Amino acid sequence: GKYEQGVLQVSKEYPRPKDGADFVYGTAGFRMKADKLPSVAMTVGILAGLRSRKLHGQTIGVMITASHNPAEDNGVKIVDPQGEMLEQEWEKYATYIANAKDQQEAQNAYMWMVKEVRIDQKKPANVIFARDTRPSGEELVRALKSGLDATGVTSVDYGILTTPQLHYLVKATNTKDTSHPYGEVSEEGYYNKMASAFKTAIEGIKPNGSVTVDCANGVGAPKLKELLKHLPSSSESGLDIRVVNDNVSNAEVLNKDCGADFVKTQQRAPAGFDGKPYERWASFDGDADRIVYYFTTEGSIFRLLDGDRIATLAANFLGELVQKSGLADKITIAVVQTAYANGSSTRYIEQTLKLRCECTSTGVKHLHHVAARSDIGVYFEANGHGTVLFSPQTLKRIHNHQPESPAQLEALTTLRALTDLINQTVGDAISDFLLVETILAHKEYTVREWLATYTDMPNKLGKQRVANRADFVTVPDSAERRLEKPAGLQERIDEIVAKYKDGRCFVRASGTEDVVRIYGEASEVFDCENMVREVGGEIERRFG
Ligand code: NG1
Ligand code: ZN
Structure with a gap:
């Protein structure tokens, strides 16, 4: 058929990098150095179209972003019809098709999928997509679009959006003709919904003072400013909202020493912080799906509200x-x-x-x-x-x-x-x-x-490189709080933890970095540090 031909053509146009390691669709979709991604973005276009056809033409979303990662990275992820993440089963298919070595393999993968998932190619296919402010996004959009076009998918390009705005639009699109439309199907509709709900929520209440938002020099900056135009002015509402780290014209500064991930992991204020004691600050991450608050006390002690x-x-x-x-x-x-x-x-x-x-x-x-x-x-x-x-x-x-x-x-x-x-x-x-x-x-x-409202336990998040992090397996249903393998390690951790007052400590393999993470809490800062160091030392000695 013509779509099979289309896949063959477009895979020639966007060949998979030769040196490439395997691509894996993980929790964040595909994410890596942007220059490795064009072929992947193209295959995501093909897959998103298949997913939509499978779901009788319901609209699927594709977001191009690498969130809090450095500017040279990028990523592609798929959004399901109600705005949720791609169904787990399909992550495997996304991985499969992205790893096709050449155009013939790509075509075979496409045909295999059509059969395996039983896709009726006559069904309509609808995809909407957007990207964050990364310059590499433009090329990835072209690659994505060519995958969509090659397989006869009807698509809408929403330009630059935050990740949650795209999720909103997917849900709004799929519910627009139902008895419970989620909202107007436009970026403007998103602001209208937010602004009108906010106005109602603070009706008759006097918000207090001012808040400064660090937007990580990312897409959150222009979008938050756009929202502000829809909100009552600060003199009307009593709330003064200031936007900082809003430089999206210089890609280099995206997420650089600022943003929610920086503030949370470094436990300190972002670049450009000029808050006086007890002034309220918040930080978004690079695609505006995370937020943390913080302030400093007299003597510049940093306090995080995560x-x-x-x-x-x-x-x-x-x-x-x-x-x-x-x-x-x-x-x-x-x-x-x-x-x-x-x-x-x-x-x-x-x-x-x-x-x-x-x-x-x-x-x-x-x-x-x-x-x-x-x-x-x-x-x-x-x-x-x-x-x-x-x-x-x-x-x-x-x-x-x-x-x-x-x-x-x-x-x-x-x-x-x-x-x-x-x-x-x-x-x-x-x-x-x-x-x-x-x-x-x-x-x-x-x-x-x-x-x-409560006082945090002293805590520490450490990490340790090991020969093979896949050796660290958690007990099923333990919410990753206990290890099943390597044999004997959990018992050893328990012995160490027992020495510290109100100690709690667990070890798990990171899903995003080649390390195992060690998290600990105890009544005293000093104990907490020692406990996490001791557990880390044990792991380094035996598995490093
Ligand atoms: P890993 O690397 O699996 O610990 C990290 C974060 C998660 C989540 C994922 C992104 C910690 C301890 N872990 O996971 O919270 O943000 O990345 O999918 O912060
Ligand atoms: Zn994010």
């Missing part, structure tokens, strides 16, 4: 709203974390907020999946990636509930606004930012009160 803090703040506030709306006996809230969440945050959720807390493996797809099982599921990774999910039934309850007093109505109105304000598809720095600002305004919290 994903755990956002999760606890959101869970607390949502719990209060549900209660005040008179919905407490109908709606339950759960918080989903990974083992990297600070132990104090877990205790605060369970003991102070009295909410259910679940722990899953690292990676947002795991958290998202578990959160989706709750009425309201709050999930965040400590690194600032997360969101809040409302089940369809919960949305219906919130929508249909009849308030019995003005106070109930007030809480209900805010709760309803939050269901629109919070991006239901994926962690979204812009949406999470407005959520946090809403909550701080309602609770009249400055960063001081927010930080004071």
